Amino acid sequence: MxxxxxxxxxxxxxxxxxxxxxxxxxxxxxxxxxxxxxxxxxxxxxxxxxxxxxxxxxxxxxxxxxxxxxxxxxxxxxxxxxxxxxxxxxxxxxxxxxxxxxxxxxxxxxxxxxxxxxxxxxxxxxxxxxxxxxxxxxxxxxxxxxxxxxxxxxxxxGAALDWKTSLQERCAELGLPAPVYDVEGEGPDHARVFTARAVVDGQVRGQGTGTAKKHAEQEAAAAAYASLEDAPAEVGTAAASQA
Missing domain, CATH: 1.10.1520.10 (Ribonuclease III domain)
Incomplete structure (x- = not known):
């Protein structure tokens, strides 16, 4: 064949x-x-x-x-x-x-x-x-x-299994509020594509797409984690002082 x-x-x-x-x-x-x-x-x-x-x-x-x-x-x-x-x-x-x-x-x-x-x-x-x-x-x-x-x-x-959990832990380390996710879906029910944005302290830190909401959120969380991976702890302190 x-x-x-x-x-x-x-x-x-x-x-x-x-x-x-x-x-x-x-x-x-x-x-x-x-x-x-x-x-x-x-x-x-x-x-x-x-x-x-x-x-x-x-x-x-x-x-x-x-x-x-x-x-x-x-x-x-x-x-x-x-x-x-x-x-x-x-x-x-x-x-x-x-x-x-x-x-x-x-x-x-x-x-x-x-x-x-x-x-x-x-x-x-x-x-x-x-x-x-x-x-x-x-x-x-x-x-x-x-x-x-x-x-x-x-x-x-070192954040391999669950990017959403890892991102939340990283935010806590930096003194930042817990991330929230803005998710939108497009297309018919049988072929829906979701776009998720990971928002940390009012700022979009990562974006992801997927055929399931949870996959899009995980991809967004991974991107957000990467953006914060090398951030100094002072980031959270500065954010708190500005608030």
């Missing part, structure tokens, strides 16, 4: 950086909506299950050896951030995975190729296909090349 848009799929493989067994590649890109409409083809869900485990062991192994002094709780936070649906969807967009996913007509009509859940699942299925084609060491190379930047960001921030 060949993939509609074979040139796009070939370009995807080049961006991933390793060859993938053609049949496994087709399977990794086959969403259940397409499989159902095509009469019950196999879906990418088993490969997704495998890829999720490959991703987990590679990321966990890296964190364990890269941060020998961190307790289990901190390692778990960093791992959760790097393998979250949101983080993996970002990686999937970077390699332009969405246009290659085989979707049914309904999912195509509602923008399924840009949904975080579908992108995340397909990316994990791709990792499963890489593992079956090449084994664990090549899979490790692929994971570290594609997910490595998220690992580095989590290590720098």
């Amino acid at each position: 060949s993939i509609p848009g074979q040139q796009a799929a070939d370009a995807l493989v080049r961006r991933i950086g390793v060859s993938i067994d053609p049949d496994l590649l087709v399977l990794a890109l086959t969403h259940r909506s397409f499989a159902y409409e095509a009469g019950g083809l196999p879906t990418n869900e088993r490969l997704e299950f495998l890829g999720d485990s490959v991703l987990g062991i590679v990321v966990t192994d890296h964190l364990y050896h890269a941060h020998p002094d961190l307790p289990e709780g901190e390692l778990a936070k960093m791992r959760a951030a790097c393998v979250s649906q949101k983080s993996l969807a970002v990686v999937a967009r970077q390699i332009e995975l969405g246009p290659c996913i085989l979707l049914g007509k309904g999912e195509t009509a509602t923008g399924g190729s840009n949904k975080d859940s579908i992108l995340c699942d397909a990316f994990e299925a791709i990792l499963g296909a890489v593992y079956l084609t090449h084994g664990i060491e090549t899979s490790r190379d692929v994971v570290m090349r594609l997910v490595g930047p998220s690992l580095a960001a989590a290590a720098r921030s």
Whole structure:
């Protein structure tokens, strides 16, 4: 079976950086909506299950050896951030995975190729296909090349799991009021896109978008946290004195 848009799929493989067994590649890109409409083809869900485990062991192994002094709780936070649906969807967009996913007509009509859940699942299925084609060491190379930047960001921030909580804690450290979120939604109910702004002490500190309100807020909180990461404690003192 060949993939509609074979040139796009070939370009995807080049961006991933390793060859993938053609049949496994087709399977990794086959969403259940397409499989159902095509009469019950196999879906990418088993490969997704495998890829999720490959991703987990590679990321966990890296964190364990890269941060020998961190307790289990901190390692778990960093791992959760790097393998979250949101983080993996970002990686999937970077390699332009969405246009290659085989979707049914309904999912195509509602923008399924840009949904975080579908992108995340397909990316994990791709990792499963890489593992079956090449084994664990090549899979490790692929994971570290594609997910490595998220690992580095989590290590720098120490705020990996819940950006809203981390932002609130950072505001408290700086003597600033708790952040509030201004959220707006656009589009029909089945394809709604939310834009969130993280407001700290009356100032917009970060903005994010997502197909769910909570994802948009998390992205906005992450941007706001970054803007305050290097702020001196005097920021809050100055704000309080001006009030």
